[in-house]
Amino acid sequence: DGGITQSPKYLFRKEGQNVTLSCEQNLNHDAMYWYRQDPGQGLRLIYYSQIVNDFQKGDIAEGYSVSREKKESFPLTVTSAQKNPTAFYLCASADWSNTEAFFGQGTRLTVV
Amino acid sequence: SQELEQSPQSLIVQEGKNLTINCTSSKTLYGLYWYKQKYGEGLIFLMMLQKGGEEKSHEKITAKLDEKKQQSSLHITASQPSHAGIYLCGADSTGNQFYFGTGTSLTVIP
Numbered sequence: 001d002g003g004i005t006q007s008p009k010y011l012f013r014k015e016g017q018n019v020t021l022s023c024e025q026n027l028n029h030d031a032m033y034w035y036r037q038d039p040g041q042g043l044r045l046i047y048y049s050q051i052v053n054d055f056q057k058g059d060i061a062e063g064y065s066v067s068r069e070k071k072e073s074f075p076l077t078v079t080s081a082q083k084n085p086t087a088f089y090l091c092a093s094a095d096w097s098n099t100e101a102f103f104g105q106g107t108r109l110t111v112v
Numbered sequence: 113s114q115e116l117e118q119s120p121q122s123l124i125v126q127e128g129k130n131l132t133i134n135c136t137s138s139k140t141l142y143g144l145y146w147y148k149q150k151y152g153e154g155l156i157f158l159m160m161l162q163k164g165g166e167e168k169s170h171e172k173i174t175a176k177l178d179e180k181k182q183q184s185s186l187h188i189t190a191s192q193p194s195h196a197g198i199y200l201c202g203a204d205s206t207g208n209q210f211y212f213g214t215g216t217s218l219t220v221i222p
Contacts, residue, residue, distance in 0.1 A: 035212070037149075043212045043215065103155045
C-alpha cells in the first residue's frame with residue numbers, strides 16, 4: 001500500500017544535540033513538506049521541496065536543515081541552533097495533478 | 113507566507129451547540145481541504161471541496177465553498193466532546209503550492 005511514513009514516533013534528545021527525523025513516501029509525489037506544531041496552535045511550515053535536489057525555506061526554517069537527494073525521502077535535521085525544538089513534527093507529501101496531500105503520523109520530539 | 117486565514121482562532125462551546133469555522137484565502141482556490149487534528153496525532157481528512165457552491169457533509173460536520181472559491185466554512189451541528197481538536201483548512205492556491213490555515217482550536221464543554 002502506498003503511503004507516507006515518519007519515524008520514529010517518539011524521540012528524546014539531550015539539549016545541544018542535532019537530531020534527524022525521517023520522512024519517506026512511496027506515492028511518487030513530487031512535493032514534500034515539514035511542519036511543526038506546538039500545543040494549541042496550527043501547523044507552521046519549516047521547509048518544503050517541490051523537486052529532487054531543491055528545497056525552500058518555510059516560515060520557521062531557522063535552526064532546521066533538510067535534504068532531498070531522493071524523491072522518496074525528505075529528512076529533517078533539528079540542529080542545536082533551534083531554541084525550542086520540543087514539538088510535534090509532521091511531514092506531508094502532495095501530488096499536484098490530483099490536488100491531494102497525504103500526511104505522516106508525526107514525530108514527537110522532546111529535548112531534555 | 114501563509115495565504116489562508118481561519119477564524120476564530122479558538123472556540124469554546126457548550127455541548128449541543130452549533131458552531132462555524134471560516135477559512136479565507138487571498139488567492140483563488142483550486143481545492144479546499146478540511147482536516148481535524150488532536151495534538152500529537154496525525155491529521156484526519158474530513159472533506160475536500162473543489163467547485164464553487166459545493167457543499168459536503170460528514171456526520172454532523174458540513175463544509176461549503178463559496179462561488180468565488182476564496183472562502184470556505186465548516187459548520188458543526190449539535191457539537192459533542194468528540195468534536196474537540198484543532199481544525200485546519202488547507203488549499204492548493206496556485207496549483208504549485210499547498211498551504212494550511214492557522215488553525216482553529218475547538219473546545220466542547222460537556
